[in-house]
Amino acid sequence: MNSPPIGLTAPPTTSAAGLRRTMLVMLGLVSMFNYIDRTVLSVLQEPIKRELGLSDGQLGLLTGLAFALFYATLSLPIARLADRFNRRNIIAASLATWSGMTALSGLATGFGSLVAFRIGVALGEAGSVPASHSIIADYYPPEKRVTALALWGLALPAGIMLGYASGGWIAAALGWRLAFGVIGVAGLALAPLVLLLVREPARTGSGLSARTEKAPPLGEAMRFLWRLRTYRYMLIGTTLHAFAQYAMMSWSAPFYMRVHHMPLADVASWLALMNGLGGGIGIYLGGRLSDAAGSRDPAGRVWVSAAAMLLMVPAALVQFLIPSLTASLAFGFLATMLMFFYYGPIIGVPQSVVPPRIRALTSAVTLLVFNLFGLGLGPALTGFLSDYLAAADGMHDTSLRYALSAVVLFSLAGAGSIAWASRFYAGDLKRQ
Numbered sequence: 001m002n003s004p005p006i007g008l009t010a011p012p013t014t015s016a017a018g019l020r021r022t023m024l025v026m027l028g029l030v031s032m033f034n035y036i037d038r039t040v041l042s043v044l045q046e047p048i049k050r051e052l053g054l055s056d057g058q059l060g061l062l063t064g065l066a067f068a069l070f071y072a073t074l075s076l077p078i079a080r081l082a083d084r085f086n087r088r089n090i091i092a093a094s095l096a097t098w099s100g101m102t103a104l105s106g107l108a109t110g111f112g113s114l115v116a117f118r119i120g121v122a123l124g125e126a127g128s129v130p131a132s133h134s135i136i137a138d139y140y141p142p143e144k145r146v147t148a149l150a151l152w153g154l155a156l157p158a159g160i161m162l163g164y165a166s167g168g169w170i171a172a173a174l175g176w177r178l179a180f181g182v183i184g185v186a187g188l189a190l191a192p193l194v195l196l197l198v199r200e201p202a203r204t205g206s207g208l209s210a211r212t213e214k215a216p217p218l219g220e221a222m223r224f225l226w227r228l229r230t231y232r233y234m235l236i237g238t239t240l241h242a243f244a245q246y247a248m249m250s251w252s253a254p255f256y257m258r259v260h261h262m263p264l265a266d267v268a269s270w271l272a273l274m275n276g277l278g279g280g281i282g283i284y285l286g287g288r289l290s291d292a293a294g295s296r297d298p299a300g301r302v303w304v305s306a307a308a309m310l311l312m313v314p315a316a317l318v319q320f321l322i323p324s325l326t327a328s329l330a331f332g333f334l335a336t337m338l339m340f341f342y343y344g345p346i347i348g349v350p351q352s353v354v355p356p357r358i359r360a361l362t363s364a365v366t367l368l369v370f371n372l373f374g375l376g377l378g379p380a381l382t383g384f385l386s387d388y389l390a391a392a393d394g395m396h397d398t399s400l401r402y403a404l405s406a407v408v409l410f411s412l413a414g415a416g417s418i419a420w421a422s423r424f425y426a427g428d429l430k431r432q
Contacts, residue, residue, distance in 0.1 A: 019199055020139050024148060026198050027132045028155045030095050033187045034125050035159025037102045038067075040167035040183055041118070047176040048114075058111050062118055065376050070122035072371040075130055079364030080218065082131035083357050088200045090131045096191040098124025103184025106177035130363035137351035137359055138201040142429070143291065145352060146301060150287020150344030154280050157340075161276035203356040221358045225365060229424040231350045234302065235369055237417030238346045241309055242374025243381065243410040245339055248316065249275070250379035251386075252332070255400050260325045270329055274336045282308075282337035287344030298429055301349055302422035308341030309415035316408045320401050342418075353428040382407045 041048075041062060048054065082090050101120030108114040133149065140148040170179040216224070225231055252271055256262045262270075286308060293300025315335040319328050346366065354362045382403050389399035 023139055023198050024152055026194055028152050029190060030091060030128060030194060031132065031152060031155035032159040033190060034128055035156055036163040036183060037098055037121060037187060039160050039163025040179065044167055044171055044176045044179060047171060052110055054111055062114060066115065067118055067122050068371045068375040070119050071126050072368040074123050075126040075364040075367045078127040079130040079360040082134060082360035086200050087131040087135050088194065088198045091128050092191045092194040094124045094127035095194065096188055099184045099187025102187065103181045106180035129367060130360035133347055133351060133363040134359040135201060138203055142352040143295065146344045146348035147287045147291045149347045150283050153283045153343045157276045157279035161272055164272060216358065221361055225362060228353060228428055230353055230421050230428040233417045233421035234346060234349060235366060237414040237421065238342055239369050239373050240414035240417065241342060241411045242370050243378035244408045246374045246378040247382040247404060247407045251382055251400060251404055255404060259398060259401050274333050278333045278336040279340045282340030283343045286341030290345045298426040299422040301345060302425050303419055305342040305345045306415040306419040308338045309411045312338035313408055313411050317405055320404045349425065
């Protein structure tokens, strides 16, 4: 007789709880290295530029659109593998791939080789996230799933902070090439621990059929996702919000340097605080408040994100428009915290309303749309708008202030779409 899946139909036991904690910690460490390896190139740009003779445009391609393009598109085929085969093994292989490519980046001799290594990093990272989402969804029931995914999501701000700190410190002591090597080797050392400590769970959600059914064809799965109104409107809303999010993350440093004339070192410290501490608080509170609201009304698990986006907009407008630097930094911290509330719900809610065999694909589609339109277009649109304002009105030092203020308004539309999605969640959940 088959034993019940961990965390769904079995009563919580010490061993089951221990397996959950171990799994969540290990997948959190994997995700943290994901963001460390992604961030380290940003902090090493200047020494790389000087030694390899790269232009700012080439560096922009390395850190922005080129990475986002491969990361987003490659996640779809790898997610299909995760919906069919052992997800733990895919995560370990992905970690080893991107860590190895990070280490090899220290051997780059020019733009072409560095692009090739960064594509390898994107390939590895594309395989980790959807499989991790799927495993966590199988370990935790719907009423605890958003909180669990939000806890896992704390790896994002932690990884960004450690990426800046470790990359900068190692480069200062040993050079940028060894910084890539040390960080890459550390990730490689984690891969066998994932195989040793993470147990592949049964695919839960529909009893025995969930563990024996095959993943549906891609076209059928995509049509199902589009018809799922909770997911469709949440994805639209989060993508609109991503325009503002990535614009704020990409252009906050130039904003404070140009408008408030802050030194680079001070800007780095404050933005690390905003994104590390503020982002971490936002991810955690977003997950906890969503599950708390969902325990009273299922729709609450969705509309908490919409409320946070709605509140973020005035906080961000004050951040960019107020003359006082102190007030700008304070409201910037608040805006960043609210900006990250959506993270747990956009992962956890769809995982609760789709069949088990397309959970990894669902996360991959979310990453594809979110990164291509958010990371790929949000910062670019802000830059073009800033250039236009500077050329039209001569506001060379302040054009970025108004460009950011305009792009932030995309989150208002995003909040409306997610609020609309909350109307359909209870029905979609009941059908699943």
